[in-house]
Amino acid sequence: MLTEEQERHLQRTLKAAQSAPGPGLEARAMAAMGQAKPGRPSRRLLVASAVGVLALLGFGVARLPMGTASGIIDEMLATAAETSAVHMTGCGVGAEVVVEEWISEDGFSREEWREDDQLLWLDLRSGDFTVHYRLNPDNGEVTARENFIPLREVSVLDESYRQRRMTSSLWPLGGPLDNGRLDLVSESSEMNERGEVVDLVEVEWTPGGRTMMYTYQDGDYIRELVYEEGEPVLIRVEVDPSSGLPLRLEHYTETEAGWQNTYAACYEWNMEIPEELRTFTPPRGTVVECHHWWESRIDQVIAEAATTDWLVTLHSVEVNRHGDIWLSLSRAETADSRMGDAYNSAPPIRVEAVGSGGESYSQLGRYSCYNMGGEGWGVGYWTTTLEAADPDRRPRSVTLTVVPYPEGVSKADSVTFRNVRLPARQDVDDPIAAEVELIEY
Amino acid sequence: MAAEADQARSLSDVDSEMDLVQALRQGDGRSHAQLWHRFGAPLHGFASSRLGGDRGLADDIVVQTLAAAVQGIGRFNSRKSTLSAWVYGIARRHIQGELRRQRRRKSVPPSAQVPLEEVSEAASEGDTATDVAARLDAQREVAGLARVLTDVEMEVLNLHYAHEFSEKEIAQIVGRSARAVHSILHRAKQKARERLVRDAD
Numbered sequence: 166m167l168t169e170e171q172e173r174h175l176q177r178t179l180k181a182a183q184s185a186p187g188p189g190l191e192a193r194a195m196a197a198m199g200q201a202k203p204g205r206p207s208r209r210l211l212v213a214s215a216v217g218v219l220a221l222l223g224f225g226v227a228r229l230p231m232g233t234a235s236g237i238i239d240e241m242l243a244t245a246a247e248t249s250a251v252h253m254t255g256c257g258v259g260a261e262v263v264v265e266e267w268i269s270e271d272g273f274s275r276e277e278w279r280e281d282d283q284l285l286w287l288d289l290r291s292g293d294f295t296v297h298y299r300l301n302p303d304n305g306e307v308t309a310r311e312n313f314i315p316l317r318e319v320s321v322l323d324e325s326y327r328q329r330r331m332t333s334s335l336w337p338l339g340g341p342l343d344n345g346r347l348d349l350v351s352e353s354s355e356m357n358e359r360g361e362v363v364d365l366v367e368v369e370w371t372p373g374g375r376t377m378m379y380t381y382q383d384g385d386y387i388r389e390l391v392y393e394e395g396e397p398v399l400i401r402v403e404v405d406p407s408s409g410l411p412l413r414l415e416h417y418t419e420t421e422a423g424w425q426n427t428y429a430a431c432y433e434w435n436m437e438i439p440e441e442l443r444t445f446t447p448p449r450g451t452v453v454e455c456h457h458w459w460e461s462r463i464d465q466v467i468a469e470a471a472t473t474d475w476l477v478t479l480h481s482v483e484v485n486r487h488g489d490i491w492l493s494l495s496r497a498e499t500a501d502s503r504m505g506d507a508y509n510s511a512p513p514i515r516v517e518a519v520g521s522g523g524e525s526y527s528q529l530g531r532y533s534c535y536n537m538g539g540e541g542w543g544v545g546y547w548t549t550t551l552e553a554a555d556p557d558r559r560p561r562s563v564t565l566t567v568v569p570y571p572e573g574v575s576k577a578d579s580v581t582f583r584n585v586r587l588p589a590r591q592d593v594d595d596p597i598a599a600e601v602e603l604i605e606y
Numbered sequence: 607m608a609a610e611a612d613q614a615r616s617l618s619d620v621d622s623e624m625d626l627v628q629a630l631r632q633g634d635g636r637s638h639a640q641l642w643h644r645f646g647a648p649l650h651g652f653a654s655s656r657l658g659g660d661r662g663l664a665d666d667i668v669v670q671t672l673a674a675a676v677q678g679i680g681r682f683n684s685r686k687s688t689l690s691a692w693v694y695g696i697a698r699r700h701i702q703g704e705l706r707r708q709r710r711r712k713s714v715p716p717s718a719q720v721p722l723e724e725v726s727e728a729a730s731e732g733d734t735a736t737d738v739a740a741r742l743d744a745q746r747e748v749a750g751l752a753r754v755l756t757d758v759e760m761e762v763l764n765l766h767y768a769h770e771f772s773e774k775e776i777a778q779i780v781g782r783s784a785r786a787v788h789s790i791l792h793r794a795k796q797k798a799r800e801r802l803v804r805d806a807d
Contacts, residue, residue: 179768202672
């Protein structure tokens with residue numbers, strides 16, 4: 166950190182570097198101020214301010230229940246949920262970040278964040294893989310990672326999940342609003358700046374808590390658009406009257422200088438996803454971490470057992486140099502499952518193990534899990550580690566008791582895999598980490 | 607240092623600020639002169655430093671800002687910010703607009719592009735030769751700093767040291783959270799320190 170002397174020097178220098186206004190400037194400024202009349206905002210600000218006042222006074226304001234909308238907004242969301250693809254380009258005004266997103270009904274999605282045309286952030290989901298790319302422009306550090314995701318069947322099957330994805334770029338209008346209140350301000354038919362006749366809907370959103378519209382933080386590098394609790398955000402949506410789909414969405418917040426545009430997004434619907442967007446080639450020199458653990462294990466079955474509620478599959482068993490066991494397991498609800506919607510979460514799967522010679526193991530708290538929400542929540546893939554109490558003992562096999570859901574009606578609903586053969590020890594501490602491949606582009 | 611600016615601001619400052627706001631709201635012509643005397647020079651320095659020393663553009667920004675402040679004074683809310691932070695916020699939006707226009711033409715931050723010959727032409731009429739020389743030295747050093755800091759780091763550093771705003775006020779001006787400003791300022795100071803140490807060597 167700066168010493169006091171360095172701080173003083175910096176302050177002196179920065180102050181000394183400030184230019185002074187020339188002699189003609191005062192007269193110009195006085196003339197400009199004389200011509201400016203207090204309280205006369207520009208036409209656009211006047212419209213927005215009037216809308217704000219209307220909303221506050223409640224004249225002609227239709228109150229919407231939290232999480233829903235009415236009229237054009239309702240129809241727009243329903244129509245958007247049934248589309249096959251959306252391409253959104255959003256921009257945080259003054260925040261210098263451009264966000265671009267493509268989503269299609271087949272499970273594909275791609276989100277990019279750029280600043281000054283430089284790609285800072287990429288999240289791509291295409292087929293069985295996700296790719297994450299992050300650049301910290303301050304120091305040039307790049308992290309890139311490719312994951313195999315064993316959940317393809319879930320995203321295809323889950324209709325409610327698909328519909329939520331298709332409207333997610335319309336947040337906070339689309340998707341569940343668990344934060345605040347929406348008030349319809351006005352609905353009208355108008356001509357937009359491009360000369361198109363559109364349905365213009367204005368909604369006031371009052372955040373119920375501090376809300377990040379987006380946040381990108383990489384180390385100390387931060388870009389964010391934050392809405393504060395209780396401070397209204399005016400949302401204007403242009404809807405294409407022929408398709409019922411949104412063309413443009415804008416956010417305004419009331420600042421000291423009046424209503425200011427903070428975010429704007431444009432939409433294209435039901436378009437083809439260009440093939441080149443389904444893959445990502447990082448910049449030359451980027452090292453990508455490839456985590457393909459499940460790719461070679463998802464179709465491998467060592468043992469399978471079912472309870473009334475769950476089908477449990479043991480996909481792989483690995484042993485590290487210390488005799489610790491690494492298990493890859495999956496769980497799926499059976500057709501006769503009694504679980505229903507009551508347990509829509511993905512707790513850690515519980516495993517107890519005893520070696521063939523009576524060796525004991527303790528399950529480590531750390532585990533990794535792939536699990537989808539919504540209707541697909543019942544499918545999950547886990548890796549978990551059993552630590553050997555005595556690394557010197559070398560049992561030939563192990564008996565595993567798996568509790569697929571540790572709480573609730575299935576507490577006693579466990580499956581047992583007896584005498585599972587243990588493979589030879591690998592000369593590594595962490596078999597999953599050892600399998601990560603580094604590819605340099 | 608500037609972090610204590612909030613506390614250091616005296617009650618009479620706050621009173622005079624509110625008097626000025628009241629006078630502006632009432633359309634009192636004398637308040638324009640007060641606004642100019644209070645903000646004209648510092649805004650010029652702020653705009654000029656953000657716009658690579660371009661005095662002509664800085665003049666325009668000052669004029670636009672003060673006119674917008676007079677026009678928008680009805681929306682100033684003293685519970686949300688100080689008058690200074692509000693006026694600087696207006697200036698910053700005008701500066702950002704100008705920078706966006708410049709970025710379309712340039713790829714290097716304007717602050718790092720100023721040829722020093724131009725800086726020498728930018729001396730004010732009342733300046734003595736010593737004033738000009740001191741300013742040139744300072745601007746040369748700031749230009750060096752601008753090469754290692756990002757635009758936003760330079761802006762926050764400038765607001766903190768040259769204009770003595772607190773982190774909270776800077777957050778109001780630049781439209782970021784106080785946490786983000788704290789982080790940016792921390793990073794800017796680190797880079798400035800590295801630069802100072804390197805120059806000293």
